[in-house]
Amino acid sequence: MMKKESLVSISKRTGYSISTISRVLNGQAEKYRISKKAVEVISSEAKRCNYTPSLLAKGLRTRKTKTLGLIILNIDNPYFSNISNIVIHQAKEHGYTVILADSLENEHDEREVVRSLLSRQVDGIIAVPCGQDPYFLEDINKNSAPVVLIDRYYQNSGLPYVSTNNYQGGRMATEYFLARGHKKIACICGTPYSMPSIERVRGYSDVMKNAGLESEIFVSGEDFSIMNGYLETKLLLNSKNKPTAIFTLSNTILLGAMKAINESGLKISEDISVISFDNNTYLDYLNPPITRISQPTDEIGTLAVKIMLQSLEGKRDMETKILLPPELIERDSVAKR
Amino acid sequence: MMKKESLVSISKRTGYSISTISRVLNGQAEKYRISKKAVEVISSEAKRCNYTPSLLAKGLRTRKTKTLGLIILNIDNPYFSNISNIVIHQAKEHGYTVILADSLENEHDEREVVRSLLSRQVDGIIAVPCGQDPYFLEDINKNSAPVVLIDRYYQNSGLPYVSTNNYQGGRMATEYFLARGHKKIACICGTPYSMPSIERVRGYSDVMKNAGLESEIFVSGEDFSIMNGYLETKLLLNSKNKPTAIFTLSNTILLGAMKAINESGLKISEDISVISFDNNTYLDYLNPPITRISQPTDEIGTLAVKIMLQSLEGKRDMETKILLPPELIERDSVAKR
DNA sequence: GTTATTAATGCAAACGTTTGTGCAATTTTA
DNA sequence: TAAAATTGCACAAACGTTTGCATTAATAAC
Numbered sequence: 001m002m003k004k005e006s007l008v009s010i011s012k013r014t015g016y017s018i019s020t021i022s023r024v025l026n027g028q029a030e031k032y033r034i035s036k037k038a039v040e041v042i043s044s045e046a047k048r049c050n051y052t053p054s055l056l057a058k059g060l061r062t063r064k065t066k067t068l069g070l071i072i073l074n075i076d077n078p079y080f081s082n083i084s085n086i087v088i089h090q091a092k093e094h095g096y097t098v099i100l101a102d103s104l105e106n107e108h109d110e111r112e113v114v115r116s117l118l119s120r121q122v123d124g125i126i127a128v129p130c131g132q133d134p135y136f137l138e139d140i141n142k143n144s145a146p147v148v149l150i151d152r153y154y155q156n157s158g159l160p161y162v163s164t165n166n167y168q169g170g171r172m173a174t175e176y177f178l179a180r181g182h183k184k185i186a187c188i189c190g191t192p193y194s195m196p197s198i199e200r201v202r203g204y205s206d207v208m209k210n211a212g213l214e215s216e217i218f219v220s221g222e223d224f225s226i227m228n229g230y231l232e233t234k235l236l237l238n239s240k241n242k243p244t245a246i247f248t249l250s251n252t253i254l255l256g257a258m259k260a261i262n263e264s265g266l267k268i269s270e271d272i273s274v275i276s277f278d279n280n281t282y283l284d285y286l287n288p289p290i291t292r293i294s295q296p297t298d299e300i301g302t303l304a305v306k307i308m309l310q311s312l313e314g315k316r317d318m319e320t321k322i323l324l325p326p327e328l329i330e331r332d333s334v335a336k337r
Numbered sequence: 338m339m340k341k342e343s344l345v346s347i348s349k350r351t352g353y354s355i356s357t358i359s360r361v362l363n364g365q366a367e368k369y370r371i372s373k374k375a376v377e378v379i380s381s382e383a384k385r386c387n388y389t390p391s392l393l394a395k396g397l398r399t400r401k402t403k404t405l406g407l408i409i410l411n412i413d414n415p416y417f418s419n420i421s422n423i424v425i426h427q428a429k430e431h432g433y434t435v436i437l438a439d440s441l442e443n444e445h446d447e448r449e450v451v452r453s454l455l456s457r458q459v460d461g462i463i464a465v466p467c468g469q470d471p472y473f474l475e476d477i478n479k480n481s482a483p484v485v486l487i488d489r490y491y492q493n494s495g496l497p498y499v500s501t502n503n504y505q506g507g508r509m510a511t512e513y514f515l516a517r518g519h520k521k522i523a524c525i526c527g528t529p530y531s532m533p534s535i536e537r538v539r540g541y542s543d544v545m546k547n548a549g550l551e552s553e554i555f556v557s558g559e560d561f562s563i564m565n566g567y568l569e570t571k572l573l574l575n576s577k578n579k580p581t582a583i584f585t586l587s588n589t590i591l592l593g594a595m596k597a598i599n600e601s602g603l604k605i606s607e608d609i610s611v612i613s614f615d616n617n618t619y620l621d622y623l624n625p626p627i628t629r630i631s632q633p634t635d636e637i638g639t640l641a642v643k644i645m646l647q648s649l650e651g652k653r654d655m656e657t658k659i660l661l662p663p664e665l666i667e668r669d670s671v672a673k674r
Numbered sequence: 675g676t677t678a679t680t681a682a683t684g685c686a687a688a689c690g691t692t693t694g695t696g697c698a699a700t701t702t703t704a
Numbered sequence: 705t706a707a708a709a710t711t712g713c714a715c716a717a718a719c720g721t722t723t724g725c726a727t728t729a730a731t732a733a734c
Contacts, residue, residue, distance in 0.1 A: 017713065018690090019713080020712085053456060054689085055456045056457070060690080076418070097436060097457070120393070286622050343720055344720065355722095356684065363722085370683090375683080395721055
């Protein structure tokens with residue numbers, strides 16, 4: 001291994017002191033009245049030997065690492081990998097690197113992951129929280145590093161968040177069904193206590209109630225997995241009171257539901273209509289293309305980073321509890337009745 | 338912000354010296370004959386105050402950060418997000434954290450990203466390289482940190498890699514088509530100089546030639562994007578010599594091809610058969626489900642991490658150029674003729 | 675009752691930075 | 705021409721660890 005370049009090695013070669021070199025390389029030359037000549041000599045030598053500062057040493061000294069932690073539930077879920085993508089690029093745009101970790105939707109892992117991030121002295125944490133209790137993250141936010149939530153958030157907590165207006169999304173889907181003559185509409189949920197789930201269901205229920213539709217048919221489950229979507233839909237399709245429309249609360253649930261629907265020999269649209277939450281390239285290639293409530297993932301990621309940066313810079317002039325409007329993308333999975 | 342706990346703060350409270358505390362907390366108590374009592378006092382105090390060592394300081398001192406860099410082409414591609422997932426979890430399994438970065442399939446960004454990882458003193462780098470010239474990464478591997486390649490690799494380079502036996506995959510797909518009576522088989526490629534592309538095409542061509550099929554119909558393009566798959570297929574379908582089967586070299590190309598096929602009013606299987614490279618949950622939900630050559634992503638990720646760890650531990654007893662066999666997953670996108 | 679061993683712990687340097695302060699040399703002011 | 709101000713840079717401490725070596729006290733050997 002080649003000896004790593006450092007301020008010391010450059011100092012030895014140029015004859016200038018470590019502090020002078022540090023100042024030059026940090027653009028503080030004029031502030032400290034370093035001579036033109038010194039600046040010239042030092043910066044060209046730094047370039048020549050391809051000097052890269054040690055972010056470890058830098059971080060140790062300054063307590064800033066230019067690193068953000070990003071905690072999501074599961075990288076495999078395209079919704080989260082999209083968000084991660086945005087966050088990573090936005091952060092990079094502002095000179096930050098992100099460490100991505102997933103909690104596997106499990107509070108124990110979440111804590112461990114947070115601990116690991118903090119031991120790396122991340123400047124802040126952007127997270128999709130998985131527990132029901134905000135206390136842990138609030139404590140981190142107050143005592144260790146600023147926290148910004150995305151997707152999931154807490155009711156009675158000061159923690160900043162940016163998410164979709166899930167209530168509105170729930171309403172949009174349901175109203176769309178109603179407008180097309182559906183009356184028996186089932187709603188297949190994911191993690192029941194999560195805010196997105198709660199709000200989507202609330203939107204759905206409110207619209208149903210308002211339309212005077214007696215029974216709100218929906219099944220409640222464990223998590224946002226394909227398997228769960230499959231099982232719930234299976235149950236649903238075997239029940240007496242079969243719906244004409246299904247509102248699946250995530251892309252994963254949708255896949256599970258489709259599997260169950262296929263197995264029943266039913267055809268989407270012809271036999272049973274479907275609207276899903278979440279957007280995704282693949283949804284246009286399914287049979288039929290799926291009508292869906294798309295979340296503005298780009299904006300969510302971008303705003304989360306923005307809020308984080310403001311917080312890191314000590315500014316406080318920004319709204320920090322943000323719900324962005326979803327969008328209905330109309331395709332062919334809903335029939336008129 | 339709460340004052341961070343450190344060896345110093347624990348030292349002050351327990352009365353033991355920093356070195357003693359360090360040794361106890363690193364499990365070196367008996368090696369240094371620390372008394373039972375000291376061990377007891379120190380570890381309980383560390384637990385009480387929730388001490389977490391600073392990995393910055395640790396890394397600075399020991400030159401080991403327990404961090405790996407992972408460079409992929411594009412997080413949004415499900416193939417890469419799958420691999421990332423595996424690598425991240427395997428690394429975690431062995432006590433390593435990974436920093437994920439993408440090069441956007443662009444040599445300039447690749448270099449910048451490597452530089453950034455090195456300034457963070459990652460212990461090693463696992464990468465899907467994007468250039469044609471191995472020199473840069475070889476240099477890093479020799480002088481800075483061990484490098485392990487995945488997916489793409491170089492012919493005349495000592496760099497370790499783990500990838501799929503793409504040649505075999507190319508053969509499998511083509512033979513499958515032949516066995517079902519197809520003679521006019523087109524192959525839609527991605528990044529033409531990348532090893533996976535080259536090898537898949539070679540497998541395809543060899544089989545065609547061997548079967549005495551005169552013309553190898555294939556189009557060559559720019560990258561593995563959906564758009565590229567779309568454009569190439571569009572061209573292909575407008576040509577005189579329309580094929581009865583298409584071999585798409587990645588999941589992204591497949592989507593583009595499907596779009597073009599749909600637009601031509603053709604039906605997959607009935608009118609034109611398709612086999613794609615890569616595996617993915619969604620492929621089973623397409624219309625029809627797509628027959629495909631699946632790469633063993635789990636094994637690729639796992640082995641890459643394993644090779645990296647061996648390299649970090651100075652062991653050298655492992656084969657470091659590995660091609661794993663692909664698997665044909667038979668679905669409904671290929672018709673008999 | 676010396677001397678050698680062993681047990682238990684502390685000292686201090688080093689990793690590569692940043693930054694407040696100090697100080698000599700030069701220039702300006704009066 | 706002496707005092708004051710400015711210019712240009714270096715010193716050294718600090719960030720939180722690890723680790724080779726030193727030190728002290730107690731025990732064992734003779």
